[in-house]
Amino acid sequence: MTEDSNASMTRRGVMKGVGGLAAVSMSGVSIAEAQEVLGQEIPADPHTRDTYRAIVDAIVPRTPELEEELGGEHVPGGLDVELEKFLIWDFNHFQEIRLETLQTPVKTARSGGGPLGDLGGDNPLGDALGGLTETGDLGGGTPLDSVTELVDGLMAPELFQLDLDTISSGSELGALTDLVGLDAVDELTGLLEVEDLDEFGELLDFGAVDRLAIDFADAPIPDDAEGIAEFDLLVEGANEGTHQVIQNYPYANVFPLVFDIVAAEFLLRGENEDTPSPNPEFAGGGTFVRLSREDRLRCLWTIVDGGAIDRLDEILSPMLPTLGILKYVVMAVNGLHGFGYYTEWSGLGDTKTNTPNEREMQVDPSNVQSRNQTDYPGPSDGYAADWRHAVDGGFDDDWETAETPGPADPELPDEAADEAEEATGGDLL
Amino acid sequence: MKDPDVVVVGAGADGPVAAWKLARDHGVDVLLLEAGPFYGNEQWPEPHVDSGGTVSTDPDDLDGKLLDEQFTHREAEANDPTYGYLRVGPSNSARAPWFRNLHQNAFIWQVSAVGGTSTHYFSNHPRGYPTAFDDQPHWPDEVSYADMVPYHRLNEEITSTQQAPMTAREEVFIEGASQEKSGEYPLLEDLNVTETGWRPQPNAVEVPGKETSNGQPLDSDYEGSFSYDDGFRGDTLVGDHFQGSSTPVDAPVREKARKSSNIGYVPRALDTNDNPNQGNVAIRPNTYVTDIHTAEGAGNLEATGVEIRDTWSGATQTVEADTVVLAGGCIETPRLWLNSGLPDDGWVGKGLTTHWFDWVVGVYDDDTVADINPDRQHMDPYVGQNSAVRFDKPGVGGLEDIGMSPGLVSFADYLFSEAGYSFDTPTDPDEPWDTRGYIVGKELKRRMANYRQTKAILVLTDDMPRQENGVSLDDTFSDEHGPVPKVRYEPGEEDDERRDELARIAANIHKNAGASHVHRAEWPPLLLHMQSSMRIGKVLDFAGEAKNVNRLFVADHSALANGVGGPNPTNSGQANALRIADHIGDRYF
Helix, strand or coil: CCHHHCCCCCHHHHHHHHHHHHHHHHCCCCHHHHHHCCCCCCCCCHHHHHHHHHHHHHHCCCCHHHHHHHCHHHCCCHHHHCHHHHHHHHHCCCCCCEHHHECCCEEECCCCCCCCCCCCCCCHHHHHHHCCCCCCCCCCCCCCCCEEECCCCCECHHHHCEEEEHHHHCCHHHHHHHHHCCCCHHHHHHHCCCCCHHHHHHHCCCCCCCEEEEEECCCCCCCCCCCECEEEEEEECCCCEEEEEEECCCHHHHHHHHHHHHHHHHHHCCCCCCCCCCCHHHCCCCHHHHCCHHHHHHHHHHHHHCCHHHHCHHHHHHHCCCHHHHHHHHHHHHHHHHHHCCCCHHHHHHHCCCCHHHCCCCCCHHHCHHHHHHCCCCCCCCCCCCCECCCCCCCECCCCCCCCCCCCCCCCCCCHHHHHHHHHCCCCC | CCCCCEEEECCCCCHHHHHHHHHHHHCCCEEEECCCCCCCECCCCCCCCCCCCCCECCHHHECHHHHHHHCCCCHHHHHCCCCCCCCCCCCCCCCCCCCCEECCCCEECCCCCCCHHHHHCCCECCCCCHHHHHCCCCCCCCCCHHHHHHHHHHHHHHCCCEECCECHHHHHHHHHHECCCCCCECECCECCCCCCEEEECEECECCECCECCCCCCCCCCCCCCCCHHHCCECECCECCHHHCCCCCCCCCHHHCCECCHHHHCHHHHHHHHHCCCCCCEEEECCEEEEEEEEEECCCCEEEEEEEEEECCCCCEEEEECCEEEECCHHHHHHHHHHHCCCCCCCCCCECCECCCCEEEEEECCHHHHHHHCCCCCCCCCCECCCCCEEEEECCCEEEEEECCCHHHHHHHHHCCCCCCEHHHCCCCCCCCCCEECECCHHHHHHHHHCHHHEEEEEEEECCCCCCCCEEEEEEEEEECCEEEEEEECCCCHHHHHHHHHHHHHHHHHHHHHCCCEEEECCCCCEECCCECCCCECCCECCCCEECCEECEEECCHHHCCCCCCCCCCHHHHHHHHHHHHHHHHHHHC
């Protein structure tokens, strides 16, 4: 690897290295060339793809066992229409970051306060931001003697930079150690509420991912930069690398790593009900995809209702701009099956992950896979149906008001009445 | 319009209401600003790919057939929160939606567009319960229910509000609810609800098929066209209002059956420009307001205008006005207030209510439905209006019978829960539901295979405003308009109790009607019926004017002091906007 493999470097130093490395060494293209593919459909890396496939498989699986009961049309599931692409597209397009909202923090003499609150030692941003102060020690180890702050309404670029590297760090645990800014793996024990760090390390596997690096495509960002930020996303694996330049923060690629970490803790705590096993169908995935279908969902639920993100707070915080959204994310990985699988989405064919305006129906909305499974005929201009009114003559309205001290006067309280009746054709109640 | 008398920020359900009233009855010139797109307007023929025009003042700009092209009635294309055309985000569909930081298992469902969230509402227009206005200490004495009623009456006329039609699906609800059938509740025949019972929805949709294309009644034998051009008038009984609803197809915008505010009020607001005796209304979409300008007044701050940002070009501009009216909704109104640095005495953005929804699902055998509806085999959740019959219990909340298309049904019935996965979630045998929580896997596919015999009942709880719930500025994320809103909603213990009571009533209605299986989704917070985050009595005076800033009014649902008891809030929000517009006119024009 290149000079950025020094695990003792501060995060800032690492990120400066990533900017050049990602563009040149992996894909052999310049940032400018990479931008040409912006917005085009590029296959997700195997870890990302197979993690979401494992979720789709748990919620809308293939069900050959329903053929006899309900008919052959009920056999295919979400994977047959590539629903994982729906989840990946939605997560990678749900937040826009703009360059003018970013600013390197400034050193202040004041302790605490500011939009980020007290950036003291127990704030995970403290270390990241500390490396950017004039007095900060790029070699690490020097305690902060001042406070860094942002101007109200601006964000630190470091929130959106990530380099999780298992190769240069030696292991998954080593990568997390470096990311948190610790000197040694042993220190992780203090952060993780696990009794046996070695066992946690054995359980933790990022599958096909050796390294995930996210940086601004044009890092370092000029002070006067404006517009939608573009991100350089690099995923390295044993046999292949994926390099993309995309708009919006690539959350979809980060969440699966979080799920692997949560899954390892889930297994360590013995919350699984089934024995995990390698899953060749999702070979690119990590710890998470080894769980049984139901255990995958139980594992995700520990994020919402099991205290997982509280226990894992310090180790997960450096991986995401904000950890708090993870409960929302678990809501979404479930709910998006409704917006994707059970709508007409799969009928968009090969346009289904294009930009919204370029998506086109290629299958009649009444005939997509899920519609055949629900017997919904699709949108219509109207329906012939028998109907009736339940209250003959309409509702009563006898509340006394200043204008209507007795039973309601059918005349309206102002002259809008005539116009209203003419224009709407509405019947009086 | 260079010098409007009033700037209204937000053209959602309420902004056009206030704009119309100010122009029509008070001779005021109004600039109505909207952050999202303007559908069905010739100035913006391709609102998602091209910036189009700047402002619309001519009612002839409105084009119903253009609206038909844009509202495709497809679910994902309309309702997906990231890419759907009915989302909260810039008109440019290549861009991401506007981010709100939500740290919980919850979902915010709003729309940025002229018409706002009313572009996808079910158009239910019950009045708030009288007790919510008259019997609760946090609503000022100056506004009694009797003061609201004239404005309800006006709003109901403007929006064609009337009783909804009963179709096959509603007959099943009535079977389970009505004391004249298998249920126990009386029919309520008064618009002002003080007792417990069931009734048709008062809703803002015209009568079904009041004129059909072949002169025959709209019934199951009807084989004619549903096109306005062929002579069809009125509602076409499609249950896809959440996709935008532009039926009857080919109808002019103002003749669409469902009166979302872009149908019911926007054409009228633009009509004022053709009347020399009235004020003028200009509507400018694609315009985000980023700051409220103020000056030191006599003893109080005074609003003097706003700073705007074009969402396509990024160009900014100051608009001066005599009075500023905020109508951006329960999230954006307080966010703008806070980003403008206006005074906050503790209730700005707080007290958010959302009817602490829940969702109780019944699955029915074919024979059961056939017994209730001898002429039909299915309930067909997509036929008829999305919600046409309801139950009311003042002091507790209400219920609504719901039918929707399958993508929305799968999400709402089975994929949105706070109870965990049903395979691990025990059900108390003393409760009237058979299962609860997420339904996934083989069981999900089984349930969805029975979509046409499935119906849900929405629980709308009278949740109390609590100061810890609401909107603040996020300290992590900013977008081009400043720090993003951070939103929080957790129910109180008594809210939970009222919700449980309503869920039991809903389950028993299903069981009375003969449901073979009853499922309680046990929703987490769904922030849709948002109200009361800028409460009259706390942040605002009884006229809707800010206590701490003169000439600054709030005329959207955030001004309501509570959840109006549980009934759908649109009628109350719009009636209140009409009322506040009169106070603005009386005070300053």
